[in-house]
Amino acid sequence: MSELSKLAYDLRKDVVEMIIEGKGGHIxxxxxxxxxxxxxxxxxxxxSPENMDDENRDRFVMSKGHSVEAYYAVLAKKGFFDINTCIxxxxxxxxxxxxxxxxxxxxxxxxxxxxxxxxxxxxxxALAGKMDRKxxxxxxxxxxxxxxxxxxxxxxxxxxxxxxxxxxxVVDRNRLQISGNTELVMGHDDLHERFRSFGWHxxxxxxxxxxxxxNEAFEEAKTAKGQPTVLIANTVKGKGSPVMENKAGWHHKVxxxxxxxxxxxxxEEKKEAL
Amino acid sequence: xxxxxxxxxxxxxxxxKAEKDKDIVVLCSDSRGSASLAPFAEAFPDxxxxxxxxxxxxxxxxxxxxxxxxxxxxxSPACFLSTRSYEQCKVDVAYSDTNVTxxxxxxxxxxxxxxxxxxxxxxxxxxxxxxxMRVYLPSDRFQTEKLIKALLKDERPxxxxxxxxxxxxxxxxxxxxxxxxxxxxxxxxxxxxxIACGEMVKPSLDAAELLRADGIHAxxxxxxxxxxxxEAAIIxxxxxxxxxxxxxxxxxxxxxxxxxxxxxxxxxxxxVVNIALPxxxxxxxxxxxxxxxxxMNAQGIAKRAKEILSL
Numbered sequence: 001m002s003e004l005s006k007l008a009y010d011l012r013k014d015v016v017e018m019i020i021e022g023k024g025g026h027i028x029x030x031x032x033x034x035x036x037x038x039x040x041x042x043x044x045x046x047x048s049p050e051n052m053d054d055e056n057r058d059r060f061v062m063s064k065g066h067s068v069e070a071y072y073a074v075l076a077k078k079g080f081f082d083i084n085t086c087i088x089x090x091x092x093x094x095x096x097x098x099x100x101x102x103x104x105x106x107x108x109x110x111x112x113x114x115x116x117x118x119x120x121x122x123x124x125x126a127l128a129g130k131m132d133r134k135x136x137x138x139x140x141x142x143x144x145x146x147x148x149x150x151x152x153x154x155x156x157x158x159x160x161x162x163x164x165x166x167x168x169x170v171v172d173r174n175r176l177q178i179s180g181n182t183e184l185v186m187g188h189d190d191l192h193e194r195f196r197s198f199g200w201h202x203x204x205x206x207x208x209x210x211x212x213x214x215n216e217a218f219e220e221a222k223t224a225k226g227q228p229t230v231l232i233a234n235t236v237k238g239k240g241s242p243v244m245e246n247k248a249g250w251h252h253k254v255x256x257x258x259x260x261x262x263x264x265x266x267x268e269e270k271k272e273a274l
Numbered sequence: 275x276x277x278x279x280x281x282x283x284x285x286x287x288x289x290x291k292a293e294k295d296k297d298i299v300v301l302c303s304d305s306r307g308s309a310s311l312a313p314f315a316e317a318f319p320d321x322x323x324x325x326x327x328x329x330x331x332x333x334x335x336x337x338x339x340x341x342x343x344x345x346x347x348x349x350s351p352a353c354f355l356s357t358r359s360y361e362q363c364k365v366d367v368a369y370s371d372t373n374v375t376x377x378x379x380x381x382x383x384x385x386x387x388x389x390x391x392x393x394x395x396x397x398x399x400x401x402x403x404x405x406x407m408r409v410y411l412p413s414d415r416f417q418t419e420k421l422i423k424a425l426l427k428d429e430r431p432x433x434x435x436x437x438x439x440x441x442x443x444x445x446x447x448x449x450x451x452x453x454x455x456x457x458x459x460x461x462x463x464x465x466x467x468x469i470a471c472g473e474m475v476k477p478s479l480d481a482a483e484l485l486r487a488d489g490i491h492a493x494x495x496x497x498x499x500x501x502x503x504x505e506a507a508i509i510x511x512x513x514x515x516x517x518x519x520x521x522x523x524x525x526x527x528x529x530x531x532x533x534x535x536x537x538x539x540x541x542x543x544x545x546v547v548n549i550a551l552p553x554x555x556x557x558x559x560x561x562x563x564x565x566x567x568x569x570m571n572a573q574g575i576a577k578r579a580k581e582i583l584s585l
Binding site: 055059102103109110111112113114117120121122123124125126127128129131132150151154155157158161 | 299320321323325326328330331334335336337338339340341342343344346361362365366369370371
């Protein structure tokens with residue numbers, strides 16, 4: 001899977017250019033979530049521009065909608081729209097490429113941005129799949145800070161009640177949110193136990209920026225029967241460049257000219273080392 | 275006297291339609307009894323989803339189902355549906371444009387003595403201000419039936435509010451003029467125009483009767499479609515009247531009265547008086563006791579009409 005790992009670094013470059021063009025973006029979380037999105041769109045899910053009207057397509061909701069830049073980069077790579085148009089128009093006046101996902105754009109199922117909505121919506125999508133006896137799978141990616149939203153746990157409860165084994169949630173566990181360390185803001189270190197107590201199958205992904213580990217976890221999720229699965233993907237916020245890595249200040253930030261040069265150089269080195 | 279509440283009519287229509295349309299799905303938040311939807315749950319268990327006491331999840335799950343082709347009807351007390359899950363209504367239903375019909379039951383002050391936590395005097399203001407959300411307050415059981423049947427024909431978001439108790443009939447089974455998103459003219463007159471919605475339509479119509487005995491002719495408009503508001507009907511009603519009265523079971527701010535006043539101020543300026551609930555927790559009592567206390571009954575509406583005509 002080194003090709004996909006390399007792709008993740010190429011897409012990170014698109015994200016940096018997008019954020020500089022748009023003069024703003026949630027860059028830290030874009031970097032931490034990138035491999036999760038690449039594994040899902042390039043390997044796991046049967047979602048493409050050709051099958052968006054197919055009732056049997058898998059469903060995806062980007063619950064941590066603020067990582068929209070990473071999402072756009074992956075959707076563009078998948079052929080839903082042109083990356084250069086996206087970079088040029090991102091956040092500009094009148095642009096369809098707004099700062100959170102919206103389903104006026106091809107490839108996007110649901111609008112998000114306010115946290116704690118993705119999992120509940122996916123419970124509905126997975127329930128529809130069960131009702132119609134379809135075998136599509138439903139995926140969502142949440143941030144770890146997002147888990148403080150009560151609606152997440154309303155949905156976690158329901159997903160187990162309805163035995164939604166066609167539902168797989170991913171937590172982008174980068175341990176940082178706007179105000180700093182998640183454990184100091186609102187702790188989640190008992191996350192695995194918390195989800196287990198809600199009846200979920202829990203898979204810890206030791207390195208959530210490792211494509212192979214992610215794919216292995218997604219495959220295991222498919223074998224869980226009668227219960228939903230959550231991947232706790234331990235990622236690095238700002239992954240790919242020491243300029244950004246593990247720095248809460250890079251939750252939402254635009255790189256300077258010098259930082260951009262350094263970040264792109266770091267990406268290239270990481271890519272070559274794969 | 276009619277003994278069938280509007281909420282039961284909604285269940286009857288859904289029961290009838292769900293037989294053939296397997297995409298109809300009804301969701302409740304431990305509210306199937308209060309929503310009169312228990313018969314639906316029993317008849318179509320595969321098309322009924324119990325969400326438990328979790329209104330936010332109720333609305334988001336409805337949106338997810340709708341995105342996968344279902345026609346979702348989410349029924350929950352209007353007080354919780356419109357404010358507890360307001361953001362879900364805004365983002366997952368209206369903004370994402372999903373085929374969800376939100377049914378606010380026991381709306382307004384239906385719950386009477388249960389207090390302000392259980393009153394929904396803000397739902398028109400809240401829901402009307404959300405782009406792509408339609409708002410309907412049917413006035414009687416016959417109109418409720420026609421409205422639900424009309425909503426089943428389209429795939430856009432809507433919020434409906436009905437009360438808890440049976441309300442007197444305004445229309446008849448075979449005489450219920452209904453055009454989607456067009457207000458219904460109940461009485462014509464040039465002295466005062468009374469524009470009402472939901473369960474305030476009946477006392478408004480009765481007020482017109484009282485006024486007629488005194489030689490005052492009232493135009494009465496049933497504005498069940500609060501959004502999209504039937505502006506042409508408002509202008510027609512107001513143009514020939516000396517003054518306008520709006521009547522609603524809602525807070526004074528941001529409801530039907532505010533919206534009608536905007537139209538009249540812009541199109542045909544004249545005096546508009548809004549009859550609505552006070553900006554305070556309402557006095558304890560049954561809904562009829564509360565309406566009587568605040569003059570939101572036929573006598574009170576007629577009295578206000580005479581007052582503004584004498585100004």
